Amino acid sequence: MKFSLNFLKEFLEIKVSPDKLSELLTMAGLExxxxxxxxxxxxxxxxxxxxxxxxxxxxxxxxxxSALLGxxxxxxxxxxxxxxxxxxxxxxxxxxxxxxxxxRVIENVKITPSPAWLVERLKACGINSxxxxxxxxNYCMLKWGQPLHAFDLDKLSEKxxxxxxxxxxxxxxxxxxxxxxNSEALVIADGKKPIALxxxxxxxxxxxxxxTKRIFLEAAIFSPIRIRRxxxxxxxxxxxxYRFERAVNPAYIEQACFEAASLIERLSGGKVCGYKKIGTxxxxxxxxxxxxxxxxxxxxxxxxxxNKALQILKHLGFKVDKxxxxxxxxxxxxxxxxxxxxxxxxxIARIWGYQNIKEELPAVKKDMEVRPSFYxxxxxxxxxAIRLGFKEIITLSIVSEKHISSHLLEDVEAIRVxxxxxxxxxxxxxxxxxxxxxxxxxxxxxxxxxxxxxxIADSFIKSGGSFKESPKLCLGVHSDAKExxxxxxxxxxxxxxxxxxxxxxxxxxxxxxxSNFCLIENLGWIGILxxxxxxxxxxxxxFLAEFDLEALACQAKExxxxxxxxxxxxxxxxxxAVRGDVKFNRIEDMIKAEVGAxxxxxxxxxxxxxxxxxxxxxxxxxxxxxxxxxxxxEAQEVDSLHFSLRDALASxxxxxxx
Amino acid sequence: MLEEFGKIKQEAEQAIDGxxxxxxxxxxxxxxxxxxSALTSLSSSLKGLSPQDKPEAGRLFNQTKNFIAGLIExxxxxxxxxxxxxxxxxxxxxINLGSKHPASIVVREICDIFAGLGFEVQExxxxxxxxxxxxxxxxxxxxxxxxxxDTFYLDxxxxxxxxxxxxxxxxxxxxxxxxxxxxxxxxxxxxxxxxPDAVDASHSFMFHQIEGFAVSRDINFSHLKGALVYFAKxxxxxxxxxxxxxxxxxxxxxxxxxDISCIICKGKGCSVCKRTGWLEILGCGMIHxxxxxxxxxxxxxxxxxxxxxxxxxxxxxxxxxxxxxLFFENDIRFLEQFYxx
Numbered sequence: 001m002k003f004s005l006n007f008l009k010e011f012l013e014i015k016v017s018p019d020k021l022s023e024l025l026t027m028a029g030l031e032x033x034x035x036x037x038x039x040x041x042x043x044x045x046x047x048x049x050x051x052x053x054x055x056x057x058x059x060x061x062x063x064x065x066s067a068l069l070g071x072x073x074x075x076x077x078x079x080x081x082x083x084x085x086x087x088x089x090x091x092x093x094x095x096x097x098x099x100x101x102x103x104r105v106i107e108n109v110k111i112t113p114s115p116a117w118l119v120e121r122l123k124a125c126g127i128n129s130x131x132x133x134x135x136x137x138n139y140c141m142l143k144w145g146q147p148l149h150a151f152d153l154d155k156l157s158e159k160x161x162x163x164x165x166x167x168x169x170x171x172x173x174x175x176x177x178x179x180x181x182n183s184e185a186l187v188i189a190d191g192k193k194p195i196a197l198x199x200x201x202x203x204x205x206x207x208x209x210x211x212t213k214r215i216f217l218e219a220a221i222f223s224p225i226r227i228r229r230x231x232x233x234x235x236x237x238x239x240x241x242y243r244f245e246r247a248v249n250p251a252y253i254e255q256a257c258f259e260a261a262s263l264i265e266r267l268s269g270g271k272v273c274g275y276k277k278i279g280t281x282x283x284x285x286x287x288x289x290x291x292x293x294x295x296x297x298x299x300x301x302x303x304x305x306x307n308k309a310l311q312i313l314k315h316l317g318f319k320v321d322k323x324x325x326x327x328x329x330x331x332x333x334x335x336x337x338x339x340x341x342x343x344x345x346x347x348i349a350r351i352w353g354y355q356n357i358k359e360e361l362p363a364v365k366k367d368m369e370v371r372p373s374f375y376x377x378x379x380x381x382x383x384x385a386i387r388l389g390f391k392e393i394i395t396l397s398i399v400s401e402k403h404i405s406s407h408l409l410e411d412v413e414a415i416r417v418x419x420x421x422x423x424x425x426x427x428x429x430x431x432x433x434x435x436x437x438x439x440x441x442x443x444x445x446x447x448x449x450x451x452x453x454x455x456i457a458d459s460f461i462k463s464g465g466s467f468k469e470s471p472k473l474c475l476g477v478h479s480d481a482k483e484x485x486x487x488x489x490x491x492x493x494x495x496x497x498x499x500x501x502x503x504x505x506x507x508x509x510x511x512x513x514x515s516n517f518c519l520i521e522n523l524g525w526i527g528i529l530x531x532x533x534x535x536x537x538x539x540x541x542x543f544l545a546e547f548d549l550e551a552l553a554c555q556a557k558e559x560x561x562x563x564x565x566x567x568x569x570x571x572x573x574x575x576x577a578v579r580g581d582v583k584f585n586r587i588e589d590m591i592k593a594e595v596g597a598x599x600x601x602x603x604x605x606x607x608x609x610x611x612x613x614x615x616x617x618x619x620x621x622x623x624x625x626x627x628x629x630x631x632x633x634e635a636q637e638v639d640s641l642h643f644s645l646r647d648a649l650a651s652x653x654x655x656x657x658x
Numbered sequence: 659m660l661e662e663f664g665k666i667k668q669e670a671e672q673a674i675d676g677x678x679x680x681x682x683x684x685x686x687x688x689x690x691x692x693x694x695s696a697l698t699s700l701s702s703s704l705k706g707l708s709p710q711d712k713p714e715a716g717r718l719f720n721q722t723k724n725f726i727a728g729l730i731e732x733x734x735x736x737x738x739x740x741x742x743x744x745x746x747x748x749x750x751x752x753i754n755l756g757s758k759h760p761a762s763i764v765v766r767e768i769c770d771i772f773a774g775l776g777f778e779v780q781e782x783x784x785x786x787x788x789x790x791x792x793x794x795x796x797x798x799x800x801x802x803x804x805x806x807x808d809t810f811y812l813d814x815x816x817x818x819x820x821x822x823x824x825x826x827x828x829x830x831x832x833x834x835x836x837x838x839x840x841x842x843x844x845x846x847x848x849x850x851x852x853x854p855d856a857v858d859a860s861h862s863f864m865f866h867q868i869e870g871f872a873v874s875r876d877i878n879f880s881h882l883k884g885a886l887v888y889f890a891k892x893x894x895x896x897x898x899x900x901x902x903x904x905x906x907x908x909x910x911x912x913x914x915x916x917d918i919s920c921i922i923c924k925g926k927g928c929s930v931c932k933r934t935g936w937l938e939i940l941g942c943g944m945i946h947x948x949x950x951x952x953x954x955x956x957x958x959x960x961x962x963x964x965x966x967x968x969x970x971x972x973x974x975x976x977x978x979x980x981x982x983x984l985f986f987e988n989d990i991r992f993l994e995q996f997y998x999x
Binding site: 026027028029049050051224225228229239245246298299300301302340342343345346349354355357358359360361362364366367371373374375376378379383385386387388389390391392393394395396397398415416417418419420421428439442446448450451452453454457458460462464466467469527547592641 | 685716754755756757758759760761766769775776777778779780781783784785800801802803805810811812813814815822824832844848850852854856857863864872874876877879880881882884885887888901902904905906908911912913914915924944946947960961985986987988989990991993994
């Protein structure tokens with residue numbers, strides 16, 4: 001909101017510089033965000049917080065500034081003339097929507113451009129001049145905080161109703177837009193049709209124009225909620241609706257309307273010939289709050305003397321009521337935001353100056369309860385992934401359905417956003433790997449090819465009439481070499497090992513989008529993206545894994561020390577060629593069964609697939625490590641065991657020893 | 659005898675001169691000076707000499723030995739470091755490291771700083787309901803103060819009368835913690851939040867926030883100031899200055915917005931701080947009694963403070979990042995720039 005310094009000076013002697021005034025206002029809670037010279041005036045742009053509608057007027061800001069400058073503000077109230085009476089029928093359909101409505105009729109007006117002083121005033125408040133009558137309504141709104149509206153009386157059939165719009169009723173507003181209304185909208189209507197959106201914007205038909213001779217001037221109090229709903233429904237926000245939504249101060253409605261009518265008489269040559277008022281001012285809160293300065297100092301950490309605190313409140317318009325034992329404070333009518341004692345503490349603190357409150361460290365008391373923090377666990381997981389060479393990404397949780405294959409969505413019920421920013425991006429992702437895939441694609445598109453990413457994020461699904469939000473870890477790799485999958489698998493195993501999880505069972509499965517996919521117990525899964533999907537995304541090899549962090553946390557074990565076996569071990573190699581349909585774990589299982597407890601480990605070296613070997617065979621060398629727990633093994637013992645191992649392996653169909 | 663020594667000397671000299679490597683030189687040393695060398699066998703035959711000849715022979719022996727040893731030492735200099743010589747300036751292998759996202763770096767740093775003051779870190783769920791996200795925080799559902807917290811609604815069954823949504827701040831998780839735990843308490847809650855704001859260089863519909871709150875019998879506004887100054891000094895610079903400006907939040911009273919002296923221009927005025935010399939980093943205040951009541955904590959007995967900040971904003975100030983969209987674009991050339999010191 002903008003206000004004019006010269007306008008403010010009509011109510012208050014300001015001797016400080018604009019700089020100093022900015023600082024004073026800002027440090028007391030009315031933030032000055034910009035300032036510029038406008039002719040001989042200065043325009044201040046301020047951010048008025050929603051709890052201080054009283055600052056949406058010059059008289060309100062004058063009151064605040066006077067408290068800050070230690071001066072008295074002079075707001076002179078004139079005696080309002082209420083005669084002659086207006087005969088026109090005006091009805092309010094519901095008191096809840098409109099509690100008070102005042103109308104004045106001014107006849108014989110001449111619509112002309114406004115005098116320079118008025119144009120300047122408005123300009124310094126950021127409002128453009130239109131014509132004398134319209135400008136006067138804006139001027140009085142800026143001064144008193146009471147929005148006013150002028151209608152061309154000749155254009156409306158001579159009765160007024162303040163009512164809800166009927167469904168499908170239409171109104172062309174003064175911004176030239178036609179709007180369709182419904183029963184949520186509050187309108188000013190004449191006998192036939194709506195002529196304005198009450199408190200928001202006027203209609204074109206009764207707009208004041210160069211030909212207007214008779215004015216109907218409206219000043220009213222509308223329900224803040226009703227105005228809010230009306231303007232949200234129709235997507236408009238005006239200076240008028242902004243003030244009504246925050247609740248205008250009823251104290252000035254008569255002044256504002258009378259001053260406007262008087263100014264119209266003066267500047268347009270017209271004559272007021274009727275006044276009507278229906279309804280009453282709405283009930284206002286006026287709490288009486290007990291004030292204890294010791295409580296305040298305990299709350300703020302200050303040592304403010306009681307008389308200083310009370311002086312601040314008095315300057316702000318509060319009334320101090322001292323009884324024998326207690327002090328009670330009554331807030332001014334224009335401060336409907338005051339209800340509890342902390343509101344008073346804030347008033348005193350902000351005028352006293354937050355910068356004058358000392359800084360002390362809080363003494364936070366600990367207790368004996370042990371509360372495990374899942375954040376700590378997530379940080380540990382993060383470290384593990386980083387150690388394995390993955391870079392952390394953070395991707396958006398709201399995705400578009402077109403990025404998910406419809407088959408995937410068949411198994412789960414995804415949660416939808418009812419009011420998305422973009423109509424096609426409205427799914428809360430049920431799988432975290434979707435974001436990973438998107439970002440791999442994004443980076444590869446930008447010519448970055450070797451990518452290893454991870455993300456820790458929640459997945460969302462509907463479940464049993466409610467929802468399930470689960471923290472997940474997703475690992476993703478883009479590579480140009482299919483064999484790199486075994487590096488990825490190695491990292492996944494290393495990762496699980498650092499959680500104390502080894503020897504887990506895997507279960508291969510058909511899974512849409514993937515060429516290879518297997519579940520890792522109840523912990524998660526690992527897979528390779530199907531080549532047709534990869535091709536569609538312009539990607540090469542994509543390896544993915546996802547883990548449920550809660551399941552991992554359940555199974556994770558702390559490290560426990562196992563004695564090192566310093567005894568020497570014996571290595572023996574077996575070179576073999578294995579046919580494509582024979583799975584490696586079959587060979588591995590056989591070795592484990594044959595060698596038993598003497599098996600220290602197994603390594604694969606020299607993997608070969610090429611010309612020297614039959615087409616669907618893979619050649620490699622297995623290095624078997626033999627070690628005894630309690631004594632040095634003799635070569636002969638190993639030899640005989642190794643020979644029977646060779647025999648056992650050779651007996652597997654599709655395995656050829658070399 | 660003399661000529662025997664002479665022959666050995668000559669042979670050794672020739673061999674050493676033509677020697678091509680340190681290893682060869684070592685072999686030559688063994689050959690000429692070792693246990694099985696000609697020189698050594700000669701020295702054993704010295705025993706059979708007459709007492710007159712022995713001294714002369716012994717002298718010759720030592721002289722030869724020293725001569726050869728000297729040649730070897732000299733020759734060694736030729737190979738000084740040559741075999742081990744590499745071109746150190748040659749291109750190194752590019753090492754790809756794992757890394758933490760800058761938002762996570764900042765969250766961790768903030769948590770560590772407040773851990774020093776006794777704050778515990780707990781997280782909450784991203785799906786919330788209107789009661790926890792608004793009502794309990796003293797934000798009426800139909801009021802202009804609600805406008806700063808526009809939210810995404812979800813197609814889930816309401817919780818009683820309260821619809822489900824994606825939380826627009828981490829405060830609802832605070833509420834849940836305060837309902838479960840009785841004071842004294844001090845928590846930090848980081849996490850993702852969602853607001854349907856149009857996306858641009860300083861706004862994203864999804865971002866991260868961290869909120870802290872402490873409640874006890876005597877925590878007051880000066881403690882809020884102290885905790886935040888402590889935080890700013892550790893997070894930014896020990897010379898950091900903070901400015902507390904009165905503001906309005908429905909869930910705190912008194913409320914404040916906190917500015918830090920611009921870290922770019924040190925308060926002189928620049929384009930980052932729009933020439934004011936200050937950068938807004940936080941919102942805070944004393945927890946409103948209605949909020950404590952909603953959590954069944956008696957505001958007559960307990961009082962506390964709360965503060966909240968946008969993680970991306972802090973990261974942008976700390977690292978000099980100029981566009982919030984980069985955080986979610988995850989271009990590897992962005993991600994690899996950040997490390998913890």
